[in-house]
Amino acid sequence: MAPAAFRFSGHESFACRYAWLPKAYRAISRNPSIFFDEEEAMVEMGIGKNMVRSLRFWIDAMDVARADANKTHVLTDFAHQVLGPDGFDPFLEDERTLWLLHWHISSKNPGLFAWRYMLGEWPYPEFTRSEALDAFKRQSAKLGFKHSEVTLSQHLDVFIHTYYAARKGKVAIEDSLDGPLVGLGLLVLSGEKRGPSGRWENVFSFRREPKPDITPQLFEYCVMDFWNRHAPQDRTLSLRVLATMPSSPGQVFKLTEDDVRQRLEDTAVSNANAAFRYQPSAVQAMISRQGAAPTLATIYNESPKHV
Template sequence: MFDISTAEGQPSYRFSGHETFACRYAWLPKAYRAIAADASIFYDEDAAMVELGIGKNMVRSLRFWIDAMGIAHPTSERKHQLTKLAHTVFGAGGCDPYLEDTRTLWLLHWNLSSSATPAPFAWHYLLGAWPYAEFSRTEALAAFARQSQRLGHSHSEITLSQHLDVFLHTYFSARGARSGIEDSLDGPLVELRLLQQTGERRGEGGRWEAVYAFRKEPKADITNDLFAYTVLDYWERNAPGEKTIPIRHILSAAGAPGQSFKLPEEDVRARLESLSLDGRYGFAYRPSAIQGLLTRDVPISAEARTIYTNEANING
């Protein structure tokens, strides 16, 4: 039987590394070309500044984002290795070199919210563990401080505040009357409209502040192939040898498809039922009002593995 404790033990989290910058649209294609030409480029910050045309702190930030979004991973030889996803999207004849396909953006979001190791804390907590329908910046920051202390850290309020702001700017447009030119350059994941402002309320000191909520509704631009990929990816990373996984984990576990994509329970169940009727995916849906299970053969069937290794058929 699937044991979620192996996935939830006591993982480490990243509270910094992004240098207070959310990822920008042009950064990932630039990083791909730079690493393809010189795999050690990010280990020479001066050369990277010249090649990428950005400042030193932005170079460090981009190094964080290419790892967290699954574009390239550092090796023991002080180099970066580009992933299959990176080649599929940005390589010669790439399917989406300018990040115009929403499926690509959802896949980047999936990597960031579920696959990154160690996980960025704000993504793990706000997407996977926040217990309320809405949050304000003050409420989230107070929760960050409590969780940081519980994990044995002593992060300053500045560090936690900057980390929260990077999360907000990743998904919510920074454009506004008070934003400078640089601060108003939105990143690609803003296009997902995953995070929305639902209103305002008075915080501490009587000041009005924005209230945010995730858009929890069916999302047609998350295709069945993409959703199937994320189910298999989650399964492979958390319980690679298990033949069954409870539906409730797909629905509500931190880093699982239901939570990462903020999909309603009925939508997830309908998707799983539909996908189980297609033999290519290699799993069967056994519904139950109490639990419900997905079952599969181990290892993954050849056809399902093809879908899995093709990064959710993003080319399709």
């Protein structure tokens, strides 16, 4: 990881909650400056001041809205197309939306430190909280940051709670403390082991098996988004980069290299108008540009997937 403006805070120790993004979209549509008036936002959103600040963080991280110099938020095209009144998924009922939100958080560079490190740099298939926190301390110091253990600990907890349900039992989505990305099942509890203090700790693993809910058009969309940000001038891109580079589709979605290869091959066979052409090779398989990238409309026109 090269030194960069990674974000370690701003979420106020809250993971994004299920109802927040649709509410934020509607609130900004009515009043683009609402999140710069915390008292008004508290009344409008029905949440506390720290949660207002947290939501302001998440609408940026999830590419729902961007702040401008006039202390207003401008809703993104993604937000209008997906969360708008005639949008593809205004209430986050479609699993493809959740994968897209996960992609937005995880693929930015620089972006959120925990997402970049745990999804792109963590070298093991599983981790405990103490193991990850020790790694955060070492890595942040190596990058020249001087964050307190409290800041790093809260940042790690937000990452974990974004993908792992802290509590069980059925509650209304509106009242749930769990966030929308818990439903992706990306992070699973795989056991327990003793930590350095002698206490038992949860062992978390990334779910790496094939994920059919990441549909072909969604995968192709993310491949091209990654390509256009990582190497916009390059006409070709290697399978290895797509599967293993930090912020790549393979790492963000926790797909094996074989799964990424199979997806590229399937796209080449099934879609003559795909944005890329796959060139298999025993040495270094490649894709080359050949057409326009899928749009959000083409993603949502595939067979629907609901949470």
